[in-house]
Amino acid sequence: MTYVANCSFGMFKRSVNALSPPMPLRLGGMPVEEYFSRASLKADGTPAIGMRALPSYAQSAAMPEGAPGDLLWLNSSLSRIASNDVSLGRANNIGVVFADYFAPRPTLFGLMFDLGFTPDGQANLPNQFDALPREGCAIFLSAIARLRTAETFAQEVLFTVVHELGHVFNLWHDSGTPPTFMTTSRRDAPFGVPAYWFRPEHETYLSQCETLRFVYPGGSRWGERGDFGPREGSPFDLPKHASLKLKIGISEKEFWPFDPVELDFTLRHDTQDRKTLTLPDVLDPGYPQFVLWITGPDGSRRRYRAPVQYCCNHATLTISAGKPFRRDIPIFGQSGGYTFRDAGRHEICATLIAPDGRLVQSNKIDVYVKPGRLRSSEYQKAFGALRNVHIARALFYKSTTSPLRIERALKDTVKYASNKSVRSTVQYSVAVAFLRTLKLGTRVHRERRSRWVRDLLQAALDSGNLGSHRERRARQHFDAMS
Numbered sequence: 001m002t003y004v005a006n007c008s009f010g011m012f013k014r015s016v017n018a019l020s021p022p023m024p025l026r027l028g029g030m031p032v033e034e035y036f037s038r039a040s041l042k043a044d045g046t047p048a049i050g051m052r053a054l055p056s057y058a059q060s061a062a063m064p065e066g067a068p069g070d071l072l073w074l075n076s077s078l079s080r081i082a083s084n085d086v087s088l089g090r091a092n093n094i095g096v097v098f099a100d101y102f103a104p105r106p107t108l109f110g111l112m113f114d115l116g117f118t119p120d121g122q123a124n125l126p127n128q129f130d131a132l133p134r135e136g137c138a139i140f141l142s143a144i145a146r147l148r149t150a151e152t153f154a155q156e157v158l159f160t161v162v163h164e165l166g167h168v169f170n171l172w173h174d175s176g177t178p179p180t181f182m183t184t185s186r187r188d189a190p191f192g193v194p195a196y197w198f199r200p201e202h203e204t205y206l207s208q209c210e211t212l213r214f215v216y217p218g219g220s221r222w223g224e225r226g227d228f229g230p231r232e233g234s235p236f237d238l239p240k241h242a243s244l245k246l247k248i249g250i251s252e253k254e255f256w257p258f259d260p261v262e263l264d265f266t267l268r269h270d271t272q273d274r275k276t277l278t279l280p281d282v283l284d285p286g287y288p289q290f291v292l293w294i295t296g297p298d299g300s301r302r303r304y305r306a307p308v309q310y311c312c313n314h315a316t317l318t319i320s321a322g323k324p325f326r327r328d329i330p331i332f333g334q335s336g337g338y339t340f341r342d343a344g345r346h347e348i349c350a351t352l353i354a355p356d357g358r359l360v361q362s363n364k365i366d367v368y369v370k371p372g373r374l375r376s377s378e379y380q381k382a383f384g385a386l387r388n389v390h391i392a393r394a395l396f397y398k399s400t401t402s403p404l405r406i407e408r409a410l411k412d413t414v415k416y417a418s419n420k421s422v423r424s425t426v427q428y429s430v431a432v433a434f435l436r437t438l439k440l441g442t443r444v445h446r447e448r449r450s451r452w453v454r455d456l457l458q459a460a461l462d463s464g465n466l467g468s469h470r471e472r473r474a475r476q477h478f479d480a481m482s
């Protein structure tokens with residue numbers, strides 16, 4: 001039985017100025033979905049994948065004008081156009097969301113959605129994007145237009161559609177020559193017709209789509225392929241990089257699983273000379289080069305799972321001896337739910353594979369995940385306040401699709417936060433989430449939210465508990481609002 005999926009294409013925003021995807025969706029004279037039937041032939045010559053492209057744009061993908069093109073909003077848009085029956089354990093509908101650009105990384109060409117983040121144990125949510133992995137992808141038209149000519153724009157968009165759909169079927173990147181659909185796009189020009197093929201090992205993998213959950217959309221999580229594809233390698237045996245140093249720190253050493261804990265990291269170029277170093281901007285667990293490792297109380301080591309797989313971002317970051325790169329990640333949540341599920345001591349470290357293939361390994365930090373105390377009212381109140389789905393998503397995504405509900409719940413969350421530092425993180429994260437949605441809603445709502453942003457940032461800054469990185473960011477946001 002051929003796996004038949006409806007592939008819906010939708011526009012994230014329908015603003016007058018937005019670019020449109022090239023229609024019809026044909027590459028090299030063939031509909032894009034046809035590449036998957038041809039690449040998934042079984043021994044009997046019939047295809048394992050039969051994708052049906054829905055020709056009209058699903059209006060339901062459209063988001064309100066002013067909605068930010070960030071992960072939370074894009075994932076909500078995907079859930080709406082795919083609208084799968086999540087109880088089936090596989091995705092009969094695949095969504096391709098065409099958006100202008102990805103707000104946090106404006107140069108990104110495309111991404112593939114794994115399980116999203118929702119606090120555990122929340123049944124019957126309207127947007128269940130934590131229920132099925134690999135339901136679809138997003139393509140960023142303005143980011144592509146910026147690096148392509150009018151003639152090559154369509155070619156790159158369509159190539160990226162096939163590439164991201166390949167990830168939806170859990171295909172891995174191809175670094176061999178000649179290039180294929182699963183090769184990461186180049187900066188200078190799109191690949192031509194000779195790259196419109198899948199390598200034989202990818203074809204064999206796709207031909208198992210009918211039965212293998214590692215292949216069909218909605219089956220296993222991204223990167224989990226059993227014995228059927230390459231294993232996710234361990235970088236620890238690679239030779240060490242001489243001058244790049246990665247340092248990690250954490251906002252809380254002891255916390256409950258639902259506390260919004262942030263992991264800070266700093267990448268330094270430890271050298272005597274004044275030279276700057278330019279690196280691909282891949283310091284995010286959504287990139288395969290960067291991994292966070294968590295060793296649990298039982299000694300087993302696992303990867304932190306990002307809710308997204310990023311592709312082809314030509315952005316770079318520049319560091320020099322006196323100018324390190326800093327950022328933070330909300331490590332309490334990951335693809336599928338909370339990161340820490342067992343109480344006890346955990347060890348965290350990060351690895352980065354530098355462009356020359358050498359390993360940059362961070363320091364290790366020890367954290368303690370506190371056991372639940374069901375008889376304690378302090379615990380009960382923090383538990384109830386921080387696991388509110390709208391609050392928890394805002395803390396994780398630094399964005400919100402439901403600002404009014406957050407306004408209602410925030411007072412209790414701030415009041416019942418487990419400690420002062422958690423309270424400051426809540427204030428800071430919700431302020432950033434509101435900042436991103438300042439263009440949404442009526443004028444009254446927008447003005448009220450602006451006041452919330454200023455008050456929350458002020459309170460977080462006054463607390464002195466934010467840590468240097470978030471304090472600097474909070475100050476920048478606050479100054480920009482004044």
Ligand SMILES: [Zn+2]
Pocket residue numbers: 163167173184310311312
């Ligand atoms: Zn890719």
